[in-house]
Amino acid sequence: MSPISLNHILFISTALFFIGMYGLFTRRNMITMLMAIELILNSVNINFVAFNKYLWPGNLDGVFFSIFIIAIAAAEAAVAIAIIINIYRNHNSIDVADTEEMKY
């Protein structure tokens, strides 16, 4: 069994990215869309960690970066959920199709 190469990991992260994108475009439920965004962010995290491990093994820069992204993703999730709760209070729904007051 050959060792896991960088390509494998990049394959995973790319798949994760496009799954997230697909979820973001197709789901109407805002919570689900938020989850899809988390998938995209995590695919990026995987990329950072993988590149750090395989290309610059002596350094920790990529790891730090992914930690920052996790922290920001947590904050972003808190804000997003707060927004979603407010939308729910106003519209009795968390369907993105129902929130279109701001269009032209």
Next chain:
Amino acid sequence: MNAFDLSIWIPILPFAGFLLIGLIGKKYFPSISGWLATLFMGVAAALSIYVAIDYFFLSAPSDGHYIAQEIINIPWLQFTDSLSINMGVMLDPISVMMLVVVTFVSLMVHLYSTGYMHGEKRYATFFAYLQLFTFSMLGLVLSSNLFQIYIFWELVGVSSFLLIGFYFDKPSAVAASKKAFIVTRFADLFFLIGILIVGVTGDSFDFNTIIINLTSPEGAGKLSATFLGVSIITWALTLIFIGGAGKSAMFPLHIWLPDAMEGPTPVSALIHAATMVVAGVYLVARLFPVFILTGSGAIEIVAYIGIFSALFAAVIACTQTDIKRVLAYSTMSQIGYMMFALGVSNMHHTDGFTASMFHLFTHAFFKSLLFLGAGVVIHAVHSNDMRDMGALRKYLPVTHLTFLIGCLAIAGVPPFAGFFSKESILHAAYATHPDIFYLALITSGLTAFYMFRLYFSIFWGQKEIHLHHFHGEAGWSMKLPLIMLGTLSVITGFVPFAEYITADGIPHLAETDIMFSIAPVLMGLTGIGIAMIMYKSANALPDRVASAGKSVYRWAYHKFYIDELYIFITKKVIFNLIGRPAAWIDRTIVDGTMNLIALMTTEISDSVKGMQSGKVQGYAMYFFAGVIGLGLLCLYIWL
């Protein structure tokens, strides 16, 4: 406190009155606003008399040479080191004289208005406007430089506009106020250009500095520049004179003055007889040393415009029947006198300056007296037309007597005030311009004739007049100004004017030549005699004279069709040749471009606004598409 330092308060007082009455008084104490305004004016008048006494007597220089004193002078807009617009207060013989005239006449008019405007709905507003006008006029008089005088010049124009249009529910008053404002504003355009030329040539806007710069030998070099073959300073002074002619109703810019009589009568007395209309004379007098520079022909223009206006207005005044219009034309004629008195001067004969200022001084009193008297008459008869009047001397004894004094004064009968001032004007004219002298002599005969035509038509005649609702002559608030101005019209002639106000500040000895006076007085008495024969008792003589000189009479009656000429020029020539093409360019090209841009914006935004659909996922799609597109672009560029 020094009297001169107090002079700054003279314009501030009426301004404070204007703010107080205009902002608060109108709402909370309208009924006492008249007395409040009169009180402010009383204090201002007392202050100006104090300043005048101090200037001419107490602090008079020992050699008798009066100099201009700048009490304050604050730089306001600094252009270059030497060229700046200042705000200042300047006291010199003519400004001190004008201070007294303006505040005193204004006080009389305020007092009179408390009676005349009584019961008027906008009583407080009227007094607020009067205060604003008085403030502007005092500011104009005290100005130390050309730009400041221009600012106050426009302010008096505005307050005159407001007061002429005081009865704004009367269409004729609205038209008259617009006419007055537009005509004077049109003239002020030339004035402004003149100011700029003088400012640049004289390298200052300050009166004293301009005069020093331009009259000194070094300044002569600056005057060598010419434009269209005429020296630049002549252009500048002519342009400034056009501004003055607009305000002072000189031909051909006089058309607004008769119409301005639509305003309340006290306003006519204050603005259109005694103060604002002499602003043009005052302006020329301010720049007098520059005007009489050899080589500048501007003074000749002043002289001939002046005498022509005097004669022209006198002829028209003989045929008018509206008493206020007769007085308006007589004002124009008398201002013509003041103008040509300045105009006949030159480097060696500056007596005209003194004479002009003397006439300005006496005219202010007797002309405001006549207007205020006419106001009482109009109040009693409820008509402006002299054909509705007659035999009023029994009803209005005080008015009759004071009006007679005013008429005698303006006709130049000794010993009334007008005799002395007119005498000195004629004397000055005789010395340099005999042609103007003879025309002025004819004018003085005409003046006596039309004034006594007015007098006899109002107070004599045998027509039975039934005055409806006649409640006695007038209250004392209206009689007192008449009596005071009447007294002044008698005594001001004895003021030895040449000892105080001369072109160079050095007193001259007043000289009177009894033999010289015979001709003008005879002319005046002849005029009075003819008027007496024609109008003292109703007869057919006026009609016979009118039909004998039919064409002349008709032309004069229609004011020589100058109004019609203006209407023809503006409506037919300017509107059709300039107005319409300009309107076409404005509507099609200027507006068209703008409309096209607006239309394009609308179209484009209509077509793209669908992109902002409100669907978040759509936005995300665009975003990712953009990122991918950008990525592909980067790949294309770098690989």
